[in-house]
Amino acid sequence: MSETSFFDPKTIFDSYRTAFAPAIKVQQEGIKALDRVGRYQYAVAGDYLEWSLAQAKVALDAHTPAEYVSKQVELTTALSEKLRARAQEFVKLATDAQTGISDAVSETVTKITGEAKKKAS
Secondary structure, eight states: OOOOOOOOHHHHHHHHHHHHHHHHHHHHHHHHHHHHHHHHHHHHHHHHHHHHHHHHHHHHHOSSHHHHHHHHHHHHHHHHHHHHHHHHHHHHHHHHHHHHHHHHHHHHHHHHHHHHHHHHO
16 A cells, blocks of 8 residues: 555646636626626716706706707707717627637637647547
């Protein structure tokens, strides 16, 4: 019984870290995407809040119905331009998130394929 086996936690943790690294990377990309979507939604809500406050101010400040309608049209046009820009921002955000996750997955597949070829040789 000269054979000794001992517990090496560093080796175990390194193997777990290596095994779960791809999943952690994809998870980090997903969390970044969720953070960006949250910030985006907050910005859109802010745009709507500003628009509604401006609508209320126009309702109180307008002296004639014609002035009221023209100010409403101005505000609505400005809001639609902001929302159009926000929609383009959302498309860019979705594209960036998809690219990040795709890169992480392809990196993982490449790494696993390389290791499998190494072990097969």
